[in-house]
Amino acid sequence: MDYILVAKNVTKTYGDHTALSNISLQIPKNCIYGLLGPNGAGKTSFIRIINQIAHQDSGEILLNGEPLAPKHIASIGYLPEERGLYKSMKVGEQALYLAQLKGLSKNEAKEKLKYWFDRLNIGDWWDKKIQELSKGMAQKIQFIVTVLHEPKLLIFDEPFSGFDPINANIIKDEILQLKENGTSIIFSTHRMESVEELCEYIALIHKSEKILDGKLSDIKKAYKNNIFNVGVQVQKDARDFLKSLEDKFNILSSEIDPIENQLNFRVQLTSSHTGDILTELSKVANINRFEETIPSANDIFIQTVNNKDNGK
Amino acid sequence: MASKLGLIIKREYLAKVRNRSFIVMTILSPLLMVGMIVLIAFLAKVNDDETRVVTILNQSAFFRSDFYPSKNISYVHMDDLSLEMAKDSTNSLEYYGLLYIPEGKTVEEVSRSAYLFTKDNPSTSVTRELEDVFQNQLRQDRLQKLGVTSEQFSTVEKPFEINLSTFDGEKSMRGINEIKAFIGGGFGYAIMMFIIIYGGFVMRSVIEEKTSRIIEVIISSVKPFQLMLGKIIGNSLAGITQFSIWIISASALLFMAVLIFGIDLTALSNDGAAPGAVGMSQLGGMDSDMVMYAKEIYDIPWGLLIVSFFIYFVLGYLIYSSIYAAIGAAVDNETDTQQFIFPIILPLMLAIYVGFFSVFSNPHGPIAVGFSLFPLTSPIVMLMRLPGGIGEGGVPLWQFLLSVFLLIVTFLGIVSLAAKIYRTGILMYGKKPTYKELIKWLRY
Numbered sequence: 067m068d069y070i071l072v073a074k075n076v077t078k079t080y081g082d083h084t085a086l087s088n089i090s091l092q093i094p095k096n097c098i099y100g101l102l103g104p105n106g107a108g109k110t111s112f113i114r115i116i117n118q119i120a121h122q123d124s125g126e127i128l129l130n131g132e133p134l135a136p137k138h139i140a141s142i143g144y145l146p147e148e149r150g151l152y153k154s155m156k157v158g159e160q161a162l163y164l165a166q167l168k169g170l171s172k173n174e175a176k177e178k179l180k181y182w183f184d185r186l187n188i189g190d191w192w193d194k195k196i197q198e199l200s201k202g203m204a205q206k207i208q209f210i211v212t213v214l215h216e217p218k219l220l221i222f223d224e225p226f227s228g229f230d231p232i233n234a235n236i237i238k239d240e241i242l243q244l245k246e247n248g249t250s251i252i253f254s255t256h257r258m259e260s261v262e263e264l265c266e267y268i269a270l271i272h273k274s275e276k277i278l279d280g281k282l283s284d285i286k287k288a289y290k291n292n293i294f295n296v297g298v299q300v301q302k303d304a305r306d307f308l309k310s311l312e313d314k315f316n317i318l319s320s321e322i323d324p325i326e327n328q329l330n331f332r333v334q335l336t337s338s339h340t341g342d343i344l345t346e347l348s349k350v351a352n353i354n355r356f357e358e359t360i361p362s363a364n365d366i367f368i369q370t371v372n373n374k375d376n377g378k
Numbered sequence: 379m380a381s382k383l384g385l386i387i388k389r390e391y392l393a394k395v396r397n398r399s400f401i402v403m404t405i406l407s408p409l410l411m412v413g414m415i416v417l418i419a420f421l422a423k424v425n426d427d428e429t430r431v432v433t434i435l436n437q438s439a440f441f442r443s444d445f446y447p448s449k450n451i452s453y454v455h456m457d458d459l460s461l462e463m464a465k466d467s468t469n470s471l472e473y474y475g476l477l478y479i480p481e482g483k484t485v486e487e488v489s490r491s492a493y494l495f496t497k498d499n500p501s502t503s504v505t506r507e508l509e510d511v512f513q514n515q516l517r518q519d520r521l522q523k524l525g526v527t528s529e530q531f532s533t534v535e536k537p538f539e540i541n542l543s544t545f546d547g548e549k550s551m552r553g554i555n556e557i558k559a560f561i562g563g564g565f566g567y568a569i570m571m572f573i574i575i576y577g578g579f580v581m582r583s584v585i586e587e588k589t590s591r592i593i594e595v596i597i598s599s600v601k602p603f604q605l606m607l608g609k610i611i612g613n614s615l616a617g618i619t620q621f622s623i624w625i626i627s628a629s630a631l632l633f634m635a636v637l638i639f640g641i642d643l644t645a646l647s648n649d650g651a652a653p654g655a656v657g658m659s660q661l662g663g664m665d666s667d668m669v670m671y672a673k674e675i676y677d678i679p680w681g682l683l684i685v686s687f688f689i690y691f692v693l694g695y696l697i698y699s700s701i702y703a704a705i706g707a708a709v710d711n712e713t714d715t716q717q718f719i720f721p722i723i724l725p726l727m728l729a730i731y732v733g734f735f736s737v738f739s740n741p742h743g744p745i746a747v748g749f750s751l752f753p754l755t756s757p758i759v760m761l762m763r764l765p766g767g768i769g770e771g772g773v774p775l776w777q778f779l780l781s782v783f784l785l786i787v788t789f790l791g792i793v794s795l796a797a798k799i800y801r802t803g804i805l806m807y808g809k810k811p812t813y814k815e816l817i818k819w820l821r822y
Contacts, residue, residue, distance in 0.1 A: 081818055117598040119805070144598040148807065150591030155393065166385050167599035211595070 069128075070095045070219050070250040071116065076125035078111055085111035086122070087274045093252060093267070098245055100265030100282070101254040102367060108274040109254045110147060113221055116252075117144050129219065140169040143217035147224045147254075149208055151196045158192035161211050168215040175214065182210045186236070202233050209237055213244060220244060221252045226260060238264070258364035268363070270370055277374050282363065289361045289369070292335040293318065297328065297355030298347055304329045307350060315343060332359075382600050383608050390612025394579060395619065404620050408628040416635045430474035430504060435464040437481045438488040444511050445477075450503055465495060475500060477508060485519040558678060558765035559737045565687045566733060566758035568621075570726045573695055576617035577702035577722075580610055581715065584706030584804070593804045602801040610699045678765045686764055686778075693785045694757030697792050698722060704796035707803030708811050729755035737762040747777060753788035756781045795820060 071093040078086040086108045093099045101109050114120040116127065118134060127134045129141070152160055158179070165175035183189045186206055196204055205228045213220060222241070226234045241264065245251055253265060261268060261282075269279035278285065300307050304322045308329055311317060320331035329351070335343065340356075347353055361369070394400055433454045434445060445453045454473065456464045461478060468476040475496035482488035489512045494500060521531050584606075587593045596605055705718040729749060736745040741763045750760040750773075760781050766772035802819040803811070811819075 081821070114805075119594070119597050119602075139599060142598070144595070146591075146594040146598070148591045148594055150595075152393070152586075152592055153590050154397075163385065163389055164595065164599070167382055167596065208595075 067092075068095045069093060070130060071252075072128040072131075073112075074126045074128075076112070076115065076122045076127060078108075078115060078120065078122050084274050086115075088125070089271070089274075089276050090125075091269050091276065091279060093250065095250050096245065096248055097266045098241070098251045098253055098264045100261045100268040100363075101252055101271065102256065102258070102261060102268055102363070103271035104256055104371065107271045109271055110223060112271070113144070113146075113223055113252070113254060116219075116221065117142060140215060141218045143168075143212045143215065143220045145208065145212040145220075145222045145225055147227070151204060151208060153197040154195055156192070157194050157196065157199070157207055160196065161207060161214070164211045165214050170215050178214050178216075179210070182214060186210065201228055202230055205229055206233065206237075209240070213240075217249070219250050219252065221254070223254045224257075225253070225255075226257070258362065258367055261363045265363075270367065272371050272374055278366075278370050285366060286360050286363075289366050290358065291361075292338055293359045294333050294335065294340070294343075295330075295355065295357050295359055296333060296343075296347070296353070297330045298351035298353050300327050300329050300351045302350060311346070314346065330355075383604050383611075386600065386605060386608025387612040387615070390583065390609050391615050394583075394613055394616035400616070400620070404623050408624050408631055411624075411628050412631040412635055415632065430501075431471075432475050432477055432494075432504070432508075433464060433468045433471075433473050434477045434479070435459060435461060436477075436479040438479050440482075440485050440488050441479055441511070441515065444515060448507060451507055468495070469497070474504065485515050489516055557675065559733070559741060559762045561675075561678065562683070562762035562765045563730075563733060563737075565683065566761040567730065569687075569691050569694055569757050569761070570730055572617060572621065572691070573698045573726060574723065576613055576695070577699045579613045579617065580699045581702040581706035582712065583609055583613060584703050584800070585709065585712060585715075588707070588710065588804060588807070597804070602804065603797045606700065606703050606797060606800050609703060610696065614695060614699065679767045682768060683761070683764055687761060689782060690757035690761055690785070693782075693789050697753070697785075697789050698726075700793045700796035700800075704799040704803065707800040708806075708816060709803075710808065710810070714810050725754040726758070729758035733759045733762045741766055742773075751777065751781045751784060753781070753784045756785055 069092050071091070073089055073091045076086055076089045077084075089108075089112060101112070103109050111120065115122050116129075116134070118136065118139065129138050132138075155163075161179050162172060162175050165179070166172060170178070180189075183192070188203070188206060191199065191203070191207070196207070199207070209225075212222075220241075225237060225241070229237060238260075241251060241253075253261075255261065265282055267280065268282050268285065270277050304324070304327050308317070308320055308322065308331070311331075311333075316334045316336075318332040318334055320329065322329050333343065344353070344356070429449070430451050431454055432451050433456050435456050436442070437457070447453055451474075456467065456476075459467065464476055464478070475494055478493045478495065479488055480491050482491060492512070494505065494508060518528060518531060522528075526534075587596070600608075701722055705715055705722075708718065709715050732745060732749050732755070736743055736749070737759060740746060746759065746763060749755045750763050760773070760778070763773050764778075768775055768778050798820050799816055809815075
């Protein structure tokens with residue numbers, strides 16, 4: 067597979083505090099890669115190293131196969147978690163300045179800014195000062211200056227904080243669109259809901275160590291434990307039927323609706339093979355629901371972190 | 379990379395120059411400055427202009443033509459009136475006082491029984507002037523009794539001043555050291571003001587980037603050192619702009635004020651509380667030597683002074699403003715800066731005071747030499763010594779070179795330390811750091 071970014075055994079310490087210990091990651095091209103972990107896990111330290119704000123103590127980082135160098139600044143776009151703009155500077159002037167710092171010429175920057183301002187319907191903000199804008203409006207500008215120079219790699223650190231739901235959706239769609247257009251995206255967050263919608267790959271960082279990484283669907287498969295939610299309408303007595311099931315299967319929980327003669331339960335099977343229980347059920351009942359419970363990213367996150375902490 | 383530095387400098391410059399309070403200060407300061415000077419000059423003039431009128435009732439044969447109107451006092455003679463009438467009319471005409479000189483046989487006797495009548499307690503300047511007249515007459519009178527003629531007396535009275543010379547035979551002059559140090563001190567003082575004002579600008583600009591949280595966005599595009607350097611240069615260019623506007627407009631205003639109000643600015647030099655006034659007033663008092671002073675001032679190595687002002691200004695400002703930048707990076711808001719600013723201001727103040735006290739009295743004494751070598755004070759103290767020139771009679775060349783060398787070494791050291799603190803500090807939020815922590819940052 068083609069990787070936009072490869073980190074090999076990256077370690078970073080601040081005094082006697084270890085921020086990253088021996089982190090190795092491979093981030094495929096043209097995907098959204100979730101960098102997950104609790105606050106203080108080391109995500110931001112890692113991102114700062116990619117942006118060459120900080121430098122690793124040991125280890126290597128390759129961008130597009132080349133060791134990270136100052137020239138790569140122009141091919142990376144970074145939206146930090148702690149972000150803001152010059153309050154007393156005009157929107158347009160400020161965007162031009164930041165774009166030029168990323169290596170765009172003034173004319174290029176103007177052209178691209180016009181495109182983005184039209185796209186997000188903020189064309190008339192050009193001469194306003196940031197302090198006249200609301201927080202959400204300023205965040206839109208911030209997003210534009212991050213993506214303006216069309217970087218190959220975009221890094222978003224908690225991108226949705228500070229947005230109301232409507233604007234968060236607009237930004238989410240823009241991020242997906244950027245991915246469609248071929249950009250590789252690192253998405254750092256501790257909010258798991260957004261991860262499921264966006265990320266194809268994830269890495270979990272906890273207490274400066276990587277504890278899990280890979281394709282999200284693979285991880286989910288690995289983490290599922292053959293638990294199924296089942297709903298059946300029973301023709302004979304539901305209670306007796308439940309009893310007979312409990313003898314043969316590991317029923318985790320159950321409830322009976324006596325009026326409809328409906329039995330709902332959660333069952334954990336010994337393997338992903340479902341033939342036995344389906345045969346048993348279909349003898350005496352109409353199956354109206356049979357679904358595997360797939361762990362959410364949140365579950366995986368919590369489970370892994372807990373395992374790790376207890377294991378120590 | 380260079381173009382990025384250019385962009386930062388331009389932004390910092392424009393951000394500062396367009397700032398409303400900056401514009402207001404730029405316009406108002408010369409007005410205030412000139413206003414102050416005009417006010418002081420005006421008040422001094424008003425003070426001087428108050429000529430008091432003293433009436434004289436002289437019933438004796440003496441002191442007939444000894445009271446000449448002066449700057450302070452003019453005289454009205456009321457010799458035909460009686461004492462009571464003279465008192466009444468002096469009072470009703472609201473004159474300052476009445477000098478009553480009764481009849482008598484000798485100057486001695488007349489003087490002893492003379493009276494000055496005033497409404498309130500008389501001012502010492504008036505009594506002194508009157509007393510001088512009596513004193514003078516009495517002295518002549520007493521000398522005449524001893525057989526000394528008034529011609530002889532006036533030769534005796536000629537004032538004396540000791541002749542001064544340097545060892546190599548050049549005639550040296552009173553107060554010239556002070557004048558020279560004062561000129562150098564002017565340059566040194568300008569450096570100190572510049573550092574304090576525009577170093578503070580740099581610091582506030584760093585704090586602004588921290589509080590607005592734009593810092594991480596910027597340093598993902600440029601190196602922190604570039605940003606720091608751009609900030610320092612941009613702000614100092616804004617400072618130079620402001621300084622130039624101040625100097626040009628203040629001189630223009632002053633010129634206009636002199637023309638319009640006709641204020642005699644030389645009057646100020648006598649009243650000035652500045653230590654240099656010692657030299658200036660002596661200068662005013664010795665008209666015959668005026669030309670020599672002018673020559674001496676002309677002989678001050680202005681070229682050297684201006685070149686070294688430039689060197690010391692640039693290096694000194696860079697050292698101090700990078701410390702200011704580091705402080706700005708270390709704190710979250712301006713109120714936290716106090717504990718760190720005091721140690722910076724201290725050497726600057728010390729330089730000015732030590733400079734004025736030690737360089738004035740002895741430009742080549744051990745204290746003056748020491749402080750002009752120590753890099754945190756040398757930009758100010760060395761400039762005070764330099765008007766004496768380099769080499770014979772002035773600053774030894776090795777001292778000059780050593781101080782510049784030390785300044786450059788310190789500059790490199792301080793800037794790299796400050797850059798380290800800056801680099802770490804700008805990404806630290808919500809902590810008020812201690813000195814201990816700052817030292818820890820140096821090792822990151």
